[in-house]
Amino acid sequence: MIGAPPLWGSEALDLNAYFQSLLTILGLGVLISIVVPVLGSAGRLGDILKAASRIRGVDVENIVVIGSMDRSIANRIRGRARVIHQSMLRYPGRGIAMRDGYLYSDGDVIIYLDSNTDRISPQSIEVLYRPILDGELDLVKAGFSRRFSELEERLRPHIARTYPGLSSIEHPLSPYTAARRKTLEAVSWEQGWGADMAILLDAHRSGYRVGEVRIDLKDRGRQAKLYRETAQEILWALLKRAITDKKIGEEEASRIEQDILGVIG
Amino acid sequence: MRHIVVGSSHYTPLILAALREIDPAGIIIVIDRSMETAEMLASSIGGKPVVGDPMDPRTHEKAEIEKTDILIASSDSDAMNIRISETAKKSYRVPIVITLINNPANQEEAIARGSDYVISPASPLQSHIKAIISTDKWVKATTPEFFGIDLYLYRVVKTSAIGITISQIREELSGYDAYVIGMTKAGAIIRDPLYELREGDVIALVAPRGMGEAAVEKIRSLLARIQRIRAEMESGRSAYP
Numbered sequence: 140m141i142g143a144p145p146l147w148g149s150e151a152l153d154l155n156a157y158f159q160s161l162l163t164i165l166g167l168g169v170l171i172s173i174v175v176p177v178l179g180s181a182g183r184l185g186d187i188l189k190a191a192s193r194i195r196g197v198d199v200e201n202i203v204v205i206g207s208m209d210r211s212i213a214n215r216i217r218g219r220a221r222v223i224h225q226s227m228l229r230y231p232g233r234g235i236a237m238r239d240g241y242l243y244s245d246g247d248v249i250i251y252l253d254s255n256t257d258r259i260s261p262q263s264i265e266v267l268y269r270p271i272l273d274g275e276l277d278l279v280k281a282g283f284s285r286r287f288s289e290l291e292e293r294l295r296p297h298i299a300r301t302y303p304g305l306s307s308i309e310h311p312l313s314p315y316t317a318a319r320r321k322t323l324e325a326v327s328w329e330q331g332w333g334a335d336m337a338i339l340l341d342a343h344r345s346g347y348r349v350g351e352v353r354i355d356l357k358d359r360g361r362q363a364k365l366y367r368e369t370a371q372e373i374l375w376a377l378l379k380r381a382i383t384d385k386k387i388g389e390e391e392a393s394r395i396e397q398d399i400l401g402v403i404g
Numbered sequence: 405m406r407h408i409v410v411g412s413s414h415y416t417p418l419i420l421a422a423l424r425e426i427d428p429a430g431i432i433i434v435i436d437r438s439m440e441t442a443e444m445l446a447s448s449i450g451g452k453p454v455v456g457d458p459m460d461p462r463t464h465e466k467a468e469i470e471k472t473d474i475l476i477a478s479s480d481s482d483a484m485n486i487r488i489s490e491t492a493k494k495s496y497r498v499p500i501v502i503t504l505i506n507n508p509a510n511q512e513e514a515i516a517r518g519s520d521y522v523i524s525p526a527s528p529l530q531s532h533i534k535a536i537i538s539t540d541k542w543v544k545a546t547t548p549e550f551f552g553i554d555l556y557l558y559r560v561v562k563t564s565a566i567g568i569t570i571s572q573i574r575e576e577l578s579g580y581d582a583y584v585i586g587m588t589k590a591g592a593i594i595r596d597p598l599y600e601l602r603e604g605d606v607i608a609l610v611a612p613r614g615m616g617e618a619a620v621e622k623i624r625s626l627l628a629r630i631q632r633i634r635a636e637m638e639s640g641r642s643a644y645p
Contacts, residue, residue: 204483208509224509226482235481242459243483324457 170198171268172246175254176225176236178206181215182255183359188219193261197272202244204236227330231369234334241323248272249323253284253314257359266354268317277347279317280308280339282356286363287312290370293399298377301386304343308351311339312373315356322347332369333376340380370403371396406472408498409445410435410458410488411479415504415525416445419478424449433467458488470496477519478504486514493518511549521550540564542609542620554616558607564627565607571597573607576626582611582619 173191177184184203191199201220205212206228213222223243225236241249248268252259263281270276283291291312299306312335325345329337343349378392387395407423407430409416416434423432432451435458436442442453456463458479469475475492477485485503492498503519505511506526514522527546534543539561547555560566570586574597577584586594589604601607611619 205509208507210509223483223486223513224507226480226506226510228507239481239483241483242481243487 168198169248169272170200170246171248171250172200172202172240172244173250173252173264174202174204174237174240174244175220175252176204176206176233176240177212177254178232178236181212182253183257183259184212184216184254187252187254187256187259188216190259190261190264192219194264195261197268200244200246202240204240204243206230206232206236229330231331231372233332234329234337237334237338238328247320248317249320250317251314252356253358255359256315257357259356263354263356266352267315267356270350270352271317271319275348276350277319277322278339278342278349280310280313280315280349280351281317281354282315283310283313284358286358286365287373290365290373290399290403293402294374294377297381297395297399301377301381301384302340302343305339305349308339308349310351311336313356314358315354318342319347329372329376332372336373336376337380340377344380344384365403367400367403370400374399405430405474406433406468407431408433408435408467408469408472408475408492409451410475410477411481411484412436412438412441412445413478413480413504413506416478417448419476419504420445420449420451423476424451433472435463435467458484459491464491464496469498472496472498474498474500474502476502476504480506482506482510482514486510486517486519489514489519490517493520515549521548523548535559542624544616552613554609554611554613556609556611556616556620558609558623560601560605560607561603564631565601566603567600568627568630569598569600570594570607573623573626576622577619580611580619580622581615582609584609584623 175184175187188201191201203216203220203222204225205222206225208224216222221243223239225232226239227235237251248271250264250268267279267281270279291310294311298311305311314335316335316338318338322342326338326341328334339349374396378395381387382389382392405427409419409432420432423430432449433454434442434446434451435454435456437457439455442455446453454463454467456466469492475498477488479485482505485505489501489503493501501519502521502523503514505514505522505524508524508527511522511524531543531546535557539559542556542558545555545557547553570584573584585608586601587606588594609616609619
């Protein structure tokens with residue numbers, strides 16, 4: 140259990156559970172799994188593993204999911220991370236990699252980081268998972284993706300309208316996420332680029348507490364090209380859930396799709 | 405016998421059909437998170453569905469995993485297959501644990517974590533593509549790990565191996581732990597040691613695992629030597645001092 144229950148006023152006081160929760164807030168006995176999907180080059184993976192090794196107060200395991208059959212990255216990080224190769228080598232397979240990482244991990248809290256993160260520190264990782272250990276949130280978003288910032292601008296009003304509880308999330312497409320293990324059980328995984336959106340929405344739809352923290356976490360490099368298909372996958376991760384939940388009809392979904400994808404071309 | 409099949413990938417119906425075929429009276433249990441999927445798969449072969457998280461000990465209890473003779477992890481996630489296999493082997497001492505691996509790069513990890521047998525459906529795909537496209541090149545065929553052999557195949561098309569006899573190749577391999585047989589294009593075994601290889605014939609080399617490559621290298625050098633001699637003869641120079 141993460142986050143302490145109130146000591147007084149509860150009907151039956153379970154001292155064992157209470158002290159267990161206190162230990163958790165202190166980070167004792169908690170395992171944090173840092174999952175890093177890697178496609179192509181290792182990017183700044185070395186910096187991430189270095190930062191992870193400096194985290195104090197909790198146990199940390201690093202899981203690297205390699206989206207290819209290339210063994211060179213695995214050889215380079217031997218002993219510093221557990222490595223699994225992405226089960227299905229389809230592209231885009233971001234969701235497949237994220238799911239593999241979750242299934243391969245043992246942690247009470249799973250943290251997803253971008254392999255090409257600019258300037259990462261143990262403190263920024265801790266800020267990401269701290270609200271979960273404190274029992275305040277079940278899923279935490281942070282930072283942003285340069286690649287998706289424009290798409291995010293366009294999507295945010297639709298997210299706010301269909302799922303008002305998520306209107307405060309400024310960067311729903313950020314690749315930086317921390318989640319309580321239980322939260323990820325509720326996810327209906329998207330295989331490609333829609334995975335981050337699916338995790339956010341499904342956690343919220345299942346009643347888990349979702350929030351965002353402000354930290355300077357972003358992917359490195361210039362804004363990459365955004366393909367129409369990529370935007371479409373992300374958008375449909377939202378639209379199909381909104382249709383299922385009867386937030387919008389199919390006609391409106393098509394209108395939103397045209398509105399957003401029309402601009403991308 | 406009792407069998408447990410975990411997960412519902414593209415391969416699961418094929419695995420279930422194979423199990424039922426070889427063990428018509430056996431108990432086959434299908435574990436999946438989705439009730440609909442578990443029931444559908446189990447009913448296709450007269451098995452028993454068990455619904456639950458495949459990693460949850462309560463699911464293992466429901467499936468009576470400790471009683472099973474064979475467990476096959478066949479979800480579409482290698483991560484899950486490897487972890488379930490490890491649990492089955494180490495916590496429940498299941499006698500035979502088979503792990504389906506979608507990405508061949510995960511094979512070693514699956515074996516290291518306790519799987520008895522690893523099946524990688526994608527591996528034959530690679531060697532088949534190579535075998536179809538590559539002629540006059542050695543192709544390493546995929547064989548199950550437990551056979552403990554290397555199998556290399558060579559299809560003669562161009563001139564490099566044409567005219568060479570199987571006995572020449574065997575002679576070259578004396579001292580190597582490897583055996584070579586030849587097949588004609590028509591599919592007959594070449595028994596005549598002086599038969600000269602022709603276009604379309606196939607050479608197969610079998611060696612203990614890990615020793616095939618050295619033998620293949622030896623044959624490559626024989627072929628290169630013969631080609632050099634032929635070239636020299638054609639250019640009118642003597643091949644011998």
